[in-house]
Amino acid sequence: MQTQPVNRHRARRAAGAAGLLLLLFLFLPGLAASQEPVTSTRDVLTLDAAVDRIDRFSRSLTLRTDDGMVHMVYAERGLKIFDELKSGDRVRVRTTESVIVAVRPNAKPSGVVDTTAAAKKAGGAQGGEVLQELKAVVTVETVDLGNNLVVYKGGDNRSVTRVVADPALIKGLKRGDIVELTYSRMRAIEITRR
DSSP states (O other), rough: HHHHHHEEEEEEHHHHHHHHHHHHHHHHHHHHOOOOOOEEEEEEEEEEEEEEETTTTEEEEEEOOOTSSEEEEEEEEOOGGGOOOOOOEEEEEEEEEEEEEEEEEOOHHHHHOHHHHHHHHHOOOHHHTOOOEEEEEEEEEEEGGGGTTTEEEOOOOOOEEESSGGGGGGGTOTTTEEEEEEEEEEEEEEEEEE
């Protein structure tokens, strides 16, 4: 006689669990549709500048262009010319940037946060190369793949329009998606004397 109530109890628990899963699926569609982070690395800048300062330990250069703008770049170990440079040398430097777009359905939109120190401390594949890393969590408002445009709002509720160099970064995004943007710069991939 007692086996019947136990079976009914199990059936109710199973139905409750199935109902909870259905609610999660219906009301948290971002969890089901979450995509893998998309990364894009590209050449962003070619600088003709004078070497202002050299930090041999961190392998970074402070460069000054003719119009007085100051740029810092990190030089990989494979760039042998770095060891030959001295202050005052005129160089042409090609640099890169890396952008990562990751859907984060449960994240809270934020302003831009400088995460450079944490990225350097983490090390890993790019940790030692990171000269600057910035992160922000934003809400997508519109995506225009035809023109490589995305409009989003951050934690300050201000609308920002960006032209995207790599359309793969915004492919699959839709209005209402909450994404974490990670922007890393500037790593020298080529240095030549001028």
